[in-house]
Every structure is written in structure tokens, then in C-alpha cells.
Amino acid sequence: MNRVLLAAFLARAEVRSALVGLAIGLVLALVLPSLPGVGSGLALRTLTVCAIYALAAAGVGVLYGRLGLVSIMQIGLVAVGGWATLRIYHATHLPFEVVMVLAALVTAAVGVIVGLPALRLSGLSLAIVTLMVAGALEVLVTYAGFPNGGDGFLGRVSGGTLAVIMPRPALGQSDDEFFRYVGVVVVVVLVLLRWLLMVRPGRTWAAIRQGEAGAVSLGINTVAHRLLALAVTSAVTGVAGALLAASSGILDPTSFKAQQSVLLFATVLIGGAFSLLGAVLGGLFFYGLPQLLNTVGLDGNLVFVVLGLGLVQAVTTAPAGIAGQLGALWRRLRPPRPPRPSRPSRPSREVTV
Amino acid sequence: MNLLPFVVAGLVIGSVYALSGVGVLVLYRTTGVLNFAHGAVGGLAALLVWQTVELRLQPAVAIALGIAAGAAVALLFGLVAGPYLARVDQLRKAIATLGLALVLLGVMLFVWNDKARTIRLETSRISFDVGGARVNVTQLVCLGLALLVVVGTLLALRYTSMGTSMRALASDRELAAVVGTNVRLVENTAWATSGAIAGVSGILLADQTRLEPAFLTFLIIPVLAAVVIGRFVSLWLTLVGGLAIGVGQSLVSAWPTVSAFSTAVPFVVATVVILVATRRRVVTVGVVRA
Numbered sequence: 001m002n003r004v005l006l007a008a009f010l011a012r013a014e015v016r017s018a019l020v021g022l023a024i025g026l027v028l029a030l031v032l033p034s035l036p037g038v039g040s041g042l043a044l045r046t047l048t049v050c051a052i053y054a055l056a057a058a059g060v061g062v063l064y065g066r067l068g069l070v071s072i073m074q075i076g077l078v079a080v081g082g083w084a085t086l087r088i089y090h091a092t093h094l095p096f097e098v099v100m101v102l103a104a105l106v107t108a109a110v111g112v113i114v115g116l117p118a119l120r121l122s123g124l125s126l127a128i129v130t131l132m133v134a135g136a137l138e139v140l141v142t143y144a145g146f147p148n149g150g151d152g153f154l155g156r157v158s159g160g161t162l163a164v165i166m167p168r169p170a171l172g173q174s175d176d177e178f179f180r181y182v183g184v185v186v187v188v189v190l191v192l193l194r195w196l197l198m199v200r201p202g203r204t205w206a207a208i209r210q211g212e213a214g215a216v217s218l219g220i221n222t223v224a225h226r227l228l229a230l231a232v233t234s235a236v237t238g239v240a241g242a243l244l245a246a247s248s249g250i251l252d253p254t255s256f257k258a259q260q261s262v263l264l265f266a267t268v269l270i271g272g273a274f275s276l277l278g279a280v281l282g283g284l285f286f287y288g289l290p291q292l293l294n295t296v297g298l299d300g301n302l303v304f305v306v307l308g309l310g311l312v313q314a315v316t317t318a319p320a321g322i323a324g325q326l327g328a329l330w331r332r333l334r335p336p337r338p339p340r341p342s343r344p345s346r347p348s349r350e351v352t353v
Numbered sequence: 354m355n356l357l358p359f360v361v362a363g364l365v366i367g368s369v370y371a372l373s374g375v376g377v378l379v380l381y382r383t384t385g386v387l388n389f390a391h392g393a394v395g396g397l398a399a400l401l402v403w404q405t406v407e408l409r410l411q412p413a414v415a416i417a418l419g420i421a422a423g424a425a426v427a428l429l430f431g432l433v434a435g436p437y438l439a440r441v442d443q444l445r446k447a448i449a450t451l452g453l454a455l456v457l458l459g460v461m462l463f464v465w466n467d468k469a470r471t472i473r474l475e476t477s478r479i480s481f482d483v484g485g486a487r488v489n490v491t492q493l494v495c496l497g498l499a500l501l502v503v504v505g506t507l508l509a510l511r512y513t514s515m516g517t518s519m520r521a522l523a524s525d526r527e528l529a530a531v532v533g534t535n536v537r538l539v540e541n542t543a544w545a546t547s548g549a550i551a552g553v554s555g556i557l558l559a560d561q562t563r564l565e566p567a568f569l570t571f572l573i574i575p576v577l578a579a580v581v582i583g584r585f586v587s588l589w590l591t592l593v594g595g596l597a598i599g600v601g602q603s604l605v606s607a608w609p610t611v612s613a614f615s616t617a618v619p620f621v622v623a624t625v626v627i628l629v630a631t632r633r634r635v636v637t638v639g640v641v642r643a
Contacts, residue, residue: 068444070444070447070448072451117624117627117628123444124387124443124444124447125581125627127444127447127448128387128577128581128623129620129623129624129627131389131573131574131577132574132577132578132619132620132623133620135571135574135616135619135620136614136616136617136620139613139614139616139617140613140614140617143613143614257567258567258571259455259458259567259570259571262451262454262455263455265448265451266451266452266455269448299463301459301462301463302459302463303459304455304456304458304459304460304462305455305456305459305460305463306459307452307455308451308452308453308454308455308456308457308458308459309452309456310452311448311449311451311452311455312434312449312452312453312456315441315445315448315449315452316434316437316438316441316449317437
């Protein structure tokens, strides 16, 4: 019986695609550092940060793609996650994994508190309010800075004292190991997110996006489910903040400007908001593209122009983004699957009269 | 502590927020597009004024050029993206303007980098004393212009044929088209008008605060808060909202202990307004269709 259930589970197209994604993700995470050309230095560090931002992008993508909610404050939440990580570490010196989970919880709480009022109104209000939060968080982060081992609530060292750097997790000391560490964490979080989208909450979210009136008539508490989504995606974003804090042990307020949040949102829509592949592409665009432009000697600010135009294009003509277009290409190239030979238990769909 | 200078400064900044908000509101009501790029358009206009004055152009000509550039950029976006945007829902229309904001910000950072500059309008050199606060002519212009634009827009919407068409579009786009309104013409007028207003307010804000691309781009935040206070419909309430936010920010920044939080004022005010003004949203079949 169990085997039959398992077979039925594996036969679902979404499960198969998720498993393929899981396998590819794990292989990439473990093998990429040993490839020649990638295996050391700037390229690997860039890819590490790209993978981290893929988590923040996944948060944006799930909110927009699955619930139709626009959140333009995710980089601010990454900063919150990073701040909480450094603060908790310097106060307790707990192992990084524990700190990361705690920081995710803190970020989830912040995301929910901020989004709660706007959720009661239309999607446009949430977009407006989150943009305001992005602006306010940028200033707060610049004002408060990031904890670096000092006293007091803000934890900033002053005077001649040296800043204390949070050490990397025990399992990821070198650049290679840290990339694998980040890769595994990212894949695990994305798998959890994918699983959540396939079970009841995810289906409820999809129902709300498809038609709110229908969802309400089924007795779904739409505000509660949106809050859950906001909490989950904020927690995921908090994990991204924690990993970012771990990668260098210290954070700089200038990397968390409000325009970065807008940029991240653009990359998610360009990459594709309806799949987690889109989120990974979004992370690559968000952090990899400016680095690439710098490497070839172009001004990194041009990335705003490119991605801004891409966002307009994505909204007007390609709602599923690059991931959607890749999926369509794959479906066109794949040889048509022969029909299953025997399906006796299924009643035929065509009704002959 | 004498708070009067802070109140005056707040009223002035607030009136420019309101002025800018009128541009956002007119465009939103006419085309359904909530323009997140409004601040960026203003920033571009202000930087063009700075650049042309540096090139020894007459300040008056430079300002006219800046305002025209603001109108041209907004009109261009309306011309190119408008037809596509008419087919998508309001949220996506707003998102598309985020793309425009990014493009303009990128262009500004690419051409002028992110150094903080200042422009001093001629009118800022003439100032006088009002009860212990220095007031210059630019600040009077800000206050006067905001009032003038609110009243002028109300009258134009009420009494001109273009205004009537705009109200028709705001009420029902499809019906307006059915009864023979030239929808594209009206929408393009709205884009150009709001772009010109964005240019004016951008130049004034750059004079009153600082000329920095990202800063001016994100001045859309208090402007949006003013529009939220106006409940996306009322010009007068938008004016009141803009003034309230300006004074609020200015007063918060007067106390050193909380001055860092002055940029959170628009968020707090807008959240409170959203909470207070919330009527439970009626879920209709229209929501499904949208």
C-alpha cells in the first residue's frame, strides 16, 4: 500500500520537477567549488553571495507569484536578519546554526508587524507601505550600524577598541567549504519552501491568488493566510541575512539601501516569480550582474538601467519571466511522452452519447 | 527651544510634497497608474537644471528646460508603455513604474554619480525675518505654488473639457471610450502634466534639501504618504497630508534623540491612516475578474 502511495506521489509532475531541482541544486552546491576557474577567489565569493540573495529573491517570488503580494522591503529584512544574527551572536556566542534560526524568527516577527496593517487593504497599499519601510529601514540601519562586539543594545564598539568579527560556522571555514555550507542551507530552505507550496498552505495561497471571492466563500481566512506567507518569506529572508553576516563576519550599512530592494524585486520578476528557479536566476542577476559589469570595465550603475528596462518588459509582455520562458522552451523541445498504456481504474473523461 | 523655524521649514517641504502629490494623484485617477517614478523624474529635472546652469545657461531657461525634460520623460513612458499597461491590473501598472524609477536612477548615477550637490535658485538669495525664522522667497514660492496648483487642478478638472475627460476616465475608462473620449490623448496629457509637476517639485526639493539622485528618487515615499492621506481621491486632503508630514518630519528632526527616525514619519502616518480609514474591503466578483 505504502509503495503504491509513494509511486503515486512520485508520478505527480510537480514532485518530479521538485526532485530534479533538488538533485541539480545539491550537485551544483557540492561540485561547483572544485570546477577549474570557479574554484577560488572572487568568482566563488560572488557566487556565494548570489546563492544567499537567491533566498531573499525566493521570499519576494513566493509573495508575488503565489499570493500576488508586492513586497519592496526584502533587502531591509535581510539587514534585519543580519543585524539580529550579529546581535545574538555577540550576546550569547551560541553556535551559528542556532543563531541563524533565532534571527529568522526575529525577521519573521518584524515582517509580520510591518505588513499587518496593509494586508487588510488592497495589494497596492502593501506595495506602498513596504516601500516606506524600505526607506525607513535604510535610515535606521545607517543610524544604528551593525553590532561588532561593543556594549549596549546597539553593540557598536567606539574609540580605539577593535571591532570583533563573527567567525564563520565550524563547518564552513574556508571559501570552498563556506560555499558548500551556503549551498546546502539554500537548497534545504528552498526544498522546505517548495514542500510548503505543495501542501495545504501553498494550495490555499494559490486559491487566494486565483480569486479572493472564491477563497472567502470556501471559508478561508485570507488575512491569516497572507500573514503566514509574510512570516514564512520573512523568515527565509532572515536566513539570507544570517548567511550574509556569516560570510564576512561584519556588515556594512551601505549594502542595504532602499534601491537595492527595488532592484531585487525587479530581478525576481525578470527571473520569473512563479518558480524557485526564477528566484535563483534573480539572485544571480541581483549580485552577479553588477560584479560582471565591473569586471568587464563598465559602470555598475548601468545595472539599474538594464534591470529597470527588464522589469518594464517583464510586466508588460513576459509575466512568467525567464524561468517561464525556459520552461516553455523545455516543453517544446521535449519529445512528446507516449500515452500510458494501461489505466484501467481511471474512468474515461470523454463521455460518449 | 524656538520651534518656529522647524515649523516653517516643515510647511515648506510639506507644500512641495503636496505639490508633487497632486501630480501623482492626477495621473493615478486618470490612467490608474500609481507612479513610483515620480521622484526620479523630479530628480532628473533637477540634475538637468544643475548641469545646464554649470554650462552657464540662464537660470530661468535652465529651469524651463528641466521642467520640459520632466514632462518629456513621463510622456515618453506613457506613449511607449501606456497601451500595454492599460491591459494589466493596478498593481502591475505600479510595478512597471518601479522599473522606470530604476532606469532613471541608473541614468542619473551613471551620468552624474552619487555626489551630493546643491542648487541655489536666485530666489533663495532674498530672505527676510518672520518672528525669528528666516524665510526666503523660494519658500514662499513653494507654499504659493502648492496652493495654486491644487486650486488650479480642481478648477481645470471642473471646468475644462480636458478636465471633464479626465474625470470620465477616472470614473470608467471603457465607458469613457464608448462615448467618444479620446482616451490616448487624455492619458498622454495626464502623463505630461504630471511629469511637469514632478519636474517643478524636484527642482524645488533639490533647492530646499539636497541634490542627490537616490535621495530625490525616494522622496516619492512622503509624497505617497500624502496621497494615502488624501485617500487617493481628495486633492485638498493630499495638501493637508503633505503639510502634516512635512511639519511632522521637521519637528521630529528638531530633537536630537529622535532625529534619526524622522524618515520613518511617512511610514507611521500612512500606516495609521490606513488602519483608521480601513473599512473592511468588500470582496466582489470584480476582484476575481481583475
